[in-house]
Amino acid sequence: MIRIENLSKTFTLHNQGGAVIPVMRGAELAVARGECVALTGASGAGKSTLMRMIYGNYLAASGHIWVGETDVAAANPREILQLRRHMLGYVSQFLRVVPRVPTLDVVAEPLLAVGTPVDTARARAEELLERLNIPRTLWDLSPTTFSGGEQQRVNIARGFAHDFPAMLLDEPTASLDATNRETVLGLIEEAKARGSAIIGIFHDEAARDRVCDRQIDVTGFSPQVAA
Numbered sequence: 567m568i569r570i571e572n573l574s575k576t577f578t579l580h581n582q583g584g585a586v587i588p589v590m591r592g593a594e595l596a597v598a599r600g601e602c603v604a605l606t607g608a609s610g611a612g613k614s615t616l617m618r619m620i621y622g623n624y625l626a627a628s629g630h631i632w633v634g635e636t637d638v639a640a641a642n643p644r645e646i647l648q649l650r651r652h653m654l655g656y657v658s659q660f661l662r663v664v665p666r667v668p669t670l671d672v673v674a675e676p677l678l679a680v681g682t683p684v685d686t687a688r689a690r691a692e693e694l695l696e697r698l699n700i701p702r703t704l705w706d707l708s709p710t711t712f713s714g715g716e717q718q719r720v721n722i723a724r725g726f727a728h729d730f731p732a733m734l735l736d737e738p739t740a741s742l743d744a745t746n747r748e749t750v751l752g753l754i755e756e757a758k759a760r761g762s763a764i765i766g767i768f769h770d771e772a773a774r775d776r777v778c779d780r781q782i783d784v785t786g787f788s789p790q791v792a793a
């Protein structure tokens with residue numbers, strides 16, 4: 567479902583005399599349906615950079631990033647938006663709050679965007695908010711004023727609302743209490759069982775060992791190692 571072929575990345579530092587920094591060379595990775603792969607490697611090894619490239623936030627210098635039938639490395643912005651709507655989910659640690667939109671609508675929105683009937687979308691959003699212990703009294707309020715932990719859980723609910731065939735998870739269990747962490751691990755296992763191909767960054771080793779089938783150390787993709 568996700569296939570990375572001979573992928574390279576350089577950063578050009580325009581504010582530092584146009585210095586060109588190679589950060590990745592010849593990266594190869596394949597993730598099948600129903601499989602979860604953890605990206606590992608020391609801080610600065612390139613885990614976040616690789617995730618941002620797969621999501622289409624960072625341009626590749628060369629190579630291919632196949633998500634289903636789309637090569638993200640060659641896709642235009644419209645194709646990337648389509649891919650994000652239907653195929654590729656991303657759960658970051660932080661909610662980008664849309665002002666004045668009630669929590670229930672924030673969570674239901676990815677389902678409405680793919681044409682799910684309103685009642686079905688709202689029912690799924692309610693189920694997720696309940697499982698993630700967001701009190702019912704908050705559902706009609708915008709999450710703007712929620713605590714950090716509440717916002718993180720709303721973000722997770724939104725990220726798991728639609729059954730994406732491929733998902734990127736950036737520290738999905740970071741700073742959650744034991745009960746909510748357990749719920750999130752359950753959501754990841756359910757997504758795998760539905761056939762989602764998942765790539766994640768997990769500093770929580772126990773969580774990584776439980777839900778991931780393999781680990782890939784991105785240090786192996788650094789230009790020094792690949793050269």
Ligand SMILES: Nc1ncnc2c1ncn2[C@@H]1O[C@H](COP(=O)(O)OP(=O)(O)OP(=O)(O)O)[C@@H](O)[C@H]1O
Nearest residue numbers: 577578587589607608609610611612613614615616
């Ligand atoms: N926008 C950018 N411009 C220039 N260099 C960048 C940029 N983003 C990342 N880098 C560099 O790319 C390398 C990889 O960074 P990245 O954030 O991907 O590492 P990481 O493995 O995710 O680290 P951490 O575990 O600390 O989050 C680092 O040397 C970093 O300085």
